[in-house]
Amino acid sequence: MRQYLLKSLLQVIPVLFLISVIVFVLVYCTGDPVSLMLSDTATDEDRRILIAALGLDQPLHVQYFTFIGHLLQGDFGNSFRYDMPALPIVLERLPATFELAFAAMLVATVISFPLGILSATKRNSFLDILFSGSSVLGKAMPHFWLGIMLILLFAVELKALPVSGRGSWEHLILPAFTLGTGIAAEMTRLIRSSMLEILNQDYIRTARSKGLLESIVVYKHALRNSMIPVVTIMALQTSTLIGGTLITETIFSWPGMGQLIIQAVNTRDMAIVQAAVFVVAFLVIISNLLADLLYSVLDPRITYN
């Protein structure tokens, strides 16, 4: 196990290196930050001065090695927009994004587990058809549309919840539902199919033939064993969640990393983009590692020796 952990963590290094190259090249290929920074009245000389001051007149490979050199010291450079080190700005946003992501995952779990289990145990019933249909609908609704509809209904019409911003738990409800609905839809379908497969296994028939209560058969024997694909999907949802926060945070004016990334891309704030991508990559790697470890907890037959 220890070796596996060490090996997994070592594998992170080349992945991060590769990400650094991709991000650096992509950011430089897609635009020129100097144009966005200069005012309309700036002269060619002002432009040259700014380019030199930012070190953007150096060849691309020199800029990359400078970037990597700083990166190894934990320095992602200064944000053009904020004129401050980029990494602390990104990290400052993490709690808000974590809060939203955890709430969305909670919403997804609370919705998907009962619906998935009911769909599986009441296969082909009216409920199963209803829940499966709802799953398709939930997956199909884009975040920006759902978010605005929820605002119009619950905040503007019913005046039951705040429209936007971060503060009390009430502020969290609409963005968490917006972000969590799509994940809930996917998880419901997965739990249903996974449960159906397990419920047809011989050991479930044996459990039932022993005269065990149906609830014990379903929740103790079937559910735990159907969790492996569900945990995999939950881990993979980390990137979906972060992707979803880009739109959800913008709609709900949620001051998290998603909104920061959108603005950084729009303003070609390369330092912020690079720092954010590294943080996201790190989070995705960690969540996948977490999922791997959870497998062995859920299924003792899985070992990492």
Add this chain to the structure above:
Amino acid sequence: MKKRLAGIGLAAILALSTAIVGCSSQPAATTAPKQEPSSQAAAAPAASGNTGEKVLTFASGSDIVSFDIHDHNNTSTEAVHVNMFNYLVRKDKDQKIQPDLATSWEIVNDKTWRFKLREGVSFHNGDPFTAEDVKFTLERVATDQKLLEYGNYKQIKEVKIVDPHTVDIITNETEPVLLNRLSRLGSSMLPSKYIKEKGWEEFLKNPVGTGPYKFEKWERDDRLTLVKNDYYFGDKPKWDKLVFRSIPEDATRVAELLTGGVDIAVNIPPSDMERIESNEGTHAVTGPTQRVMQLSLRLTPGTVTENPKVREAIDLAVDEKAIVDSILGGGGTPTRTRVTAGNFGADPGLYNQSLYDPERAKQLLAEAGYPNGIDITFSATSGRYLKDKETAELIQAMLAEVGIRAKLDLMEWSKFNETYKAKKFGELFMIAYANSMFDASLAFDRLSTERAKGESDYSNGEVDALLKEAEKNMNLEERAKQYVKVQEIIAEERPQIYMYQMNANYGVSDRIDFAPRLDEMLFADEVTLK
């Protein structure tokens, strides 16, 4: 054993994640100590708080960029800063220059202006405001080439301290627009002692000014909170607290206004204005801005737009009034000059005018030798200005009606800006310019032979001479006439075709009175509770 190892692994990862969160949840760089939790701030209703304190809440589409008053060129950031800082002179509601931190001024010689400073003024931290602060502030922006406002202040050579409350501002050349320069973005007075002692980073975390409201807390991309400065030198601040919220999504910003979450929402889409007006408790307000939407043409030899008749045909083909009425919901004024009403040197004869005449445009094309029409490239932004994409598409259709087949190239702003700065557009591009100087000099900056080279390639010796003379002319009456003459020539030769002055749309709570300013600044003390 395996389970124990798995448990340890899990715990390690959780600890690592917690450490990341822990590191990031240190007091935010911009948060002043001992602040109220954000939940309380969020829960406070607009206009008057639960505790009876008077709170004014604004919502705009973007957060302020920085507290470095010299290192941004963002109108919406300055609109917030004006509540925290003071200039030496300020523009009143009618854009007339009034004393602010300077009580009087005189011209000593061609290149020297003497300013008498207000006495008894303190910064929010208690430091007195003196001539040292003026010297520090203006010399920083006039000498540090990395600062974004450097280009607008490099005209200042030095600031000489005459006595603790008198300064001489010495310019490189004669500077008739110095007062305009000093009453705009980049001229807020900074606390030199505080910055020298604590450092620039500390100032950016806990900014200090002389204004009616002082910094309390900044949660990036969420809200900036200011509280009243009880020791303000001017009239007593009208509000206890100001909250500037950043709500990028238009629909959300409008929803916040409709539900009473904010008092004033800026940048309202025209399609939402009626809804705000008909909603109980809110009303819509619109007002002119300094921005003019225009078409820039290329006069480079070999292009069809080199021909003045083709340029005139383009001008006559565009129905500015139809654009304003159908796309902007009436939120704009057709104009044939970029120097609109309220600016020094404005020519009223060219304002609120449109020459739309498609039949004459067709004739002009035929006279120019193109009876079968012409093909041109037309570049425009998408998403940068209010309804820019729709406007460009309508212009394309209007041009097509007279036989000008424009290939429309819609670009996202950063791509457009890159092409613009590289001067790589074809025959026609659409752009909106503002004028924070409130002076004609800035409006024609790009039309001198030197500056136009590569972009429009416009060159007129008379315009060059007039611009050069006017730039340094201290005889203001004569100077205004020179700019009027330039406007007449430009309107005739059309290197740029001005279309309409853009309005700014606001949604306002019925609890307050708010009148938009031409410069789009949001002075809280100009807003009153009904």
